Amino acid sequence: MLYWQAEHSDSDVDWNTDDEIDNYDSSFHDDSMSETWIQTNVAHVGISDETVAKFIDMGFSAEMIGRAIEEIGGENPDHMVILETLIKHSRNSEASSSKSTVIDYLIGMGFSEDLVIKFVQEYGEENVDEITNALLSYAEAKKLSEAQDEDINNGLSSLDEEMELNSSHEDGRLQTLIKMGYPREEASTAIEICDSAGEKASVGEVIDFILAARMARQFDESYVKPDEEKPITNTKKRRSVNDQPRRSMPNTTMCGDEVRLPNPMIGFGVPNQPGLMTQRPEPIPDIARGPPYFYYENVAMAPKGVWTTISRHLYGIKPEFVDSMYFCAAARKRGYIHNLPIHNRFAIEPRQPYTIQEAFPLCKKWWPTWDKRTKLNCLRTGISGSAKVTYKIRSDLEEHDGDLKVQKSVVDQCRKFNLVWVGKYRVAPLEPVEIEMLLGFPKYHTRGGVSFTDRYTSLGNSFQVDTVAYHLSVLKPLFPNGIKVLSLFTGIGGGEVALHRLGIPMKLVVSVEISKVNRDILRSFWANTRQHGVLREFIDIEELRHSMIEKLMDEYGGFDLVIGGSPCNNISGANRVSRIGLEGAESSLFFEYSRVLEAVRCKAARMRR
Structure with missing residues (x-):
């Protein structure tokens, strides 16, 4: 299974922003830039020859x-x-691209190209100060991480090697981590997560995970770089500790504590209901902003x-969290x-x-007054x-x-x-055509x-x-000419039907669905609605x-939306047999959604260069 792992190859940087360009050793000299021009226009305001030479090297004219x-x-x-002003002026000039200029400038400061591109994409090429500060903060963070690595390695060397790498008991690993100074709760949680792939992680792997999580909590972003592609083995072995994306932890108590479902369950607002929110309660992290957009759905009342x-x-x-009872006659949390x-x-x-009475008017005649239901339960x-x-x-x-x-028993x-x-x-159960409605x-x-049976499923x-x-x-206003969609595990095409009913043309749908029944249903919908785009399954x-x-992204020019939802069987409250959470064979597909989304967004970032 292929996953993404954060790797940074850039060297440490510790510069004062006011001296960064002056200290750059540039061997470039433009004969067209005369000494008289420098003395007249530059020297008297405190700008060195090397600085001007560097700006010239970056593509700006004297x-x-x-x-x-x-x-x-x-x-x-x-x-x-000065650089921001040059960038602003150069936007109307064909001589230089402002984006490549910023990237060249920052790479010249000693930062790695991958890291520079990441921060340019997140902050915008015009915000040079913010990009530089973020790069310098990252450099300091890396120093801190390396110092922690050195301390940990020293600690590891003094412990029994067999316990360190080949401990076959969780208690042994936990005890080792506690002796090294890690809090019991943090160490225990890390072991549990690292072992979720089905194999026991070594002490070193658990430490890597703890440090990654600490760094993510301290700094609100990190760069994710694809590993070399690995052979895919068992679909049920979804993740290992080294596959954990080194992403930012949310700036909210939600990840430290259990998620609490709201009441009423109206999300960020529903039509014709009070409580409409005009902004998110927690802003989207910078690393997740903008296209390609993504949308993931699963059952609300999941295990802890x-x-x-x-x-x-x-x-x-x-x-x-939204209950569909605010959109139709049936609840669906x-x-x-x-x-x-x-x-x-x-x-x-x-x-x-x-x-219910509006949805099934023929039932009104037989509906007893003592049955007060107006909404159906989850289908x-x-x-x-x-x-x-x-x-x-x-x-x-x-x-x-x-x-x-x-009567009470019957209503129940x-x-x-x-x-x-x-x-x-x-009384009678709902027919498939009624559930469709x-x-x-x-x-x-x-x-x-x-x-x-298959229709109900x-x-x-x-x-x-x-x-x-x-x-x-x-x-709809963002993609008036059509949208390109990557659809993962959406079954019978709920996302595609939603886009069609919204009147958003689908130029491309790449659908991943293992059920032949569901694939046949989506293909039939595509033909019956006479879609003009490409459906690739x-x-x-x-x-x-x-x-x-x-x-695929090279062939079709990327994706605009990655939509998905893994089957809820392993986390549904109605399931009392295999309600085991994301470790279930079906619900673990979420980790595949996360993997694919990361790949799409990283590729899209490179395509925007």
């Missing part, structure tokens, strides 16, 4: 440098201000620690982590029926309410008509199995060569289209190695 110095005025002008882990692997962004804007959202038309992946259950309800009501206890059963009234004393899919979206694992479309609606996520991702 005339442009003179204008910039004259515009700034005063003696001893700050070199960063699941959403904390998901957030940590998606740049520390806080989940947006989901969490969404994304870097989309949240301003100017709008709901798709026509709006969904908002209550599951199996047929709810067997014939035995519905028969018992009918017989109990016929035998005990008017009995309050029987109806609520549990999402049963609706179809006759006197008669509640979830916002076209009528008969899952029909055609698909069994009832596919619908139960799908998006609620109206909810997702509300979040994606902000993309992959069966297994393991086909999307780093090389394939880069090939």
Whole structure:
């Protein structure tokens, strides 16, 4: 399995920003830059020959440098201000690219090209001071990390080598780390995470993880560089300690503590409801801003620690928890982590029926007054309410008509199995076509060569289209000519249906879906709606190695949106058998989403150069 690991090859840098350019040893001399010009326009304001030579070397003309110095005025002008002024002037000039100029300048200061490009992309090429400060802060952070590494290595050398590298018991490793000075709770948590791939990590690997986490908490960004591609083995072995992305921890208590679900569950706002938020409660980290956009969904009521882990692997962004009962007649509590804007959202038309009675008007005739339900519960992946259950309800009501206890029991059963009234004393489970309507899919979206059982399963694992479309609606003005989508584990195409209903043309959809049933359904939707774009399908996520991702992005010019959602079976509250969290065979697909997203964003950053 291929993952990303942070590696920095740049050397330490410790400069004062005011002296950085002057101390640069430039051998460049432009014969066209006369001594008279230097003395007249430069020397009297405290700018050295070497500094001017360096600006010339970067592509700026002597005339442009003179204008910039004259515009700034005063003696001893700050070199960063001069460079920013030159960049501003050069934007309208064909002689030089401001972006490459900034990169060349910072590389000339001694920073690595990869690190310079990262910070230029995050802060913007015009913010030279901020970029430089971030680079210098990183240099100091690296010094601190190396000092800690030296202390740890000294400590390791004094311990028993067999315990250090080959400890077969967690207690032994924990005891070793405690002796080295690591807090018990921090060491224990690190061991648990490092062992989550199925193999016991060595003490050295656990220490690497702890240091990476500490650095990420202290500094709000870090550079992620792809490792050399490795052969893929077992799909169930999802991660190892060295695969942990060295990303920023969120600036929020959410990652230190357990995520708490909001009440009401309206996320950053829902249509026609009070409490609309105009900004995120926690800002998106700089490293996760901007396109390509990403959007990940999973069940809200997950086991303890699941959403904390998901957030940590998606740049520390806080989940947006939304119950689809605010969009349709059925509850569907989901969490969404994304870097989309949240301003100017709008709901798709026509709006969904908002209550059970509006969704199923033929049931009104038989709906008893003592059944006060207006919303259905979450729609599951199996047929709810067997014939035995519905028969018992009918017989109990016929035998005990008017009995309050029987009525209460019946309502509880109806609520549990999402049963609706179809006759006197008669209830029935929802049909697939009715679930399609509640979830916002076209009528008969899952029909055609698909069994009832498969239709229930596919619908139960799908998006609620109206909810997702509300979040994606902000993309419509951003991509008026069409959008290129990488769709991971979205089943029957909930994301694609949402974009289609929003009227956003899909120029390209690269879909990864292992279920043949789901692939057939998406392909049928693509044909029935006469899409003009390209639909390219992959069966297994393991086909999307780093090389394939880069090939696809080179072929199609990159992706605008990476949308995904892993099956909720292993974390659903209704599952009492294999509810084991992200370690489950299905839900562990999240780590593949995280891996692919990282590859896409890194490749996109290089393509923007």
